[in-house]
Amino acid sequence: MSTTPNDPEDELAGTEQPFVAHLIELRDRLIKSIIAVAVVGVALAIYPGPSVLYDLLAAPLVAHLPKGATLIATSVISPFVVPLKILLMASFLLALPVVLYQVWAFVAPGLYSHERKLVLPLVVSSTVLFFVGVAFCYYFVFGRVFTFIQRFAPKSITAAPDIEAYLSFVLTMFLAFGAAFEVPVIVVVLARMGIVPVDKLKQFRGYFVVVAFIVAAIITPPDVVSQLALAIPMVLLYEAGIWAAQLFLKHTKAPDEEGETARQ
Numbered sequence: 001m002s003t004t005p006n007d008p009e010d011e012l013a014g015t016e017q018p019f020v021a022h023l024i025e026l027r028d029r030l031i032k033s034i035i036a037v038a039v040v041g042v043a044l045a046i047y048p049g050p051s052v053l054y055d056l057l058a059a060p061l062v063a064h065l066p067k068g069a070t071l072i073a074t075s076v077i078s079p080f081v082v083p084l085k086i087l088l089m090a091s092f093l094l095a096l097p098v099v100l101y102q103v104w105a106f107v108a109p110g111l112y113s114h115e116r117k118l119v120l121p122l123v124v125s126s127t128v129l130f131f132v133g134v135a136f137c138y139y140f141v142f143g144r145v146f147t148f149i150q151r152f153a154p155k156s157i158t159a160a161p162d163i164e165a166y167l168s169f170v171l172t173m174f175l176a177f178g179a180a181f182e183v184p185v186i187v188v189v190l191a192r193m194g195i196v197p198v199d200k201l202k203q204f205r206g207y208f209v210v211v212a213f214i215v216a217a218i219i220t221p222p223d224v225v226s227q228l229a230l231a232i233p234m235v236l237l238y239e240a241g242i243w244a245a246q247l248f249l250k251h252t253k254a255p256d257e258e259g260e261t262a263r264q
Helices: 008-012 016-046 050-062 078-110 113-152 163-180 183-192 198-203 205-219 224-251 255-263
Strands: none
Touching: 016 050, 016 078, 050 078, 050 113, 050 163, 078 113, 078 163, 113 163, 113 183, 113 224, 163 205, 163 224, 183 198, 183 224, 198 205, 198 224, 205 224
16 A cells, blocks of 8 residues: 555654664663662772771761760661661762763764863763762761750750761752752853843853752751851852853854854
C-alpha cells in the first residue's frame, strides 16, 4: 500500500530507531554513573571505613562538647545505619564529577557550539561552588555555631546529641550552603536566557539582601552566627553572579545574535 506525503505513518518512519538508540545511550550513562558511585563506595568502605567517616563528620561537634560527653544512639540499628548513610553520601559526592560528565556527554551532541560554551562552564562551576559551600559550612560555620550554642547552654545540662539527629542537621546545613553557593549560576542562567536582564539584576540588589537574610533565617538554626554565615556569602555571590553574567553574555552569543550586534 502506497503512502501519501502527508501520511502519518510516513512522517513517523525512521523515528523509532533513533529514539531507542537514545534510550540505550541513557541506560549506559546511568549504569556508568552507578558503577562510579559503587566503586567509590567500596573504596571508602575498605578505607577509611564508615565509622571513620562518621567520626570525621562529627568532629566539629565533638570538639565543642563538654569534657567526657559523647554522641548517643537512641535506636538499636543507628550505629550501623547512620555510618552507612554517610558512606553513601560521601560516595555520591566524590563520584559527582563522573556523574555530571555522563550527563554532559549525553546532552552535548544535541547542543549548538554556543550552547556548549554556556552549559559546560555552568556544570563545572556549579559543581565546584557546591563543594565550596559544603566545605565552608564544615570548616568555618560548624565551629562557630557549636561554640555559640555551648555558650548559651545551661550548666545543668549535659549535651549528648543523638547521631541520627546530628546527621539530619548536617545534611540540612550542607544542602543549604551548597545550594546558596549556586547563586552565581542562577544569576547567569537568568541573564543568559533573557528572563531577567542584567540591569534589572543590578536594581534588585537591595531586595536580594532582604531575601538572603529571610532565607538564612528559615533554613539555618535560630542563631545569629549561622544566619550571618549564610546570608553574607549569598549577597557577595549575587554580586559575583552579576559580574559573571556580563562575561557570559559576551562570550556565549549565538551566531545570529553576534550578527545582529555587529549590524547594530
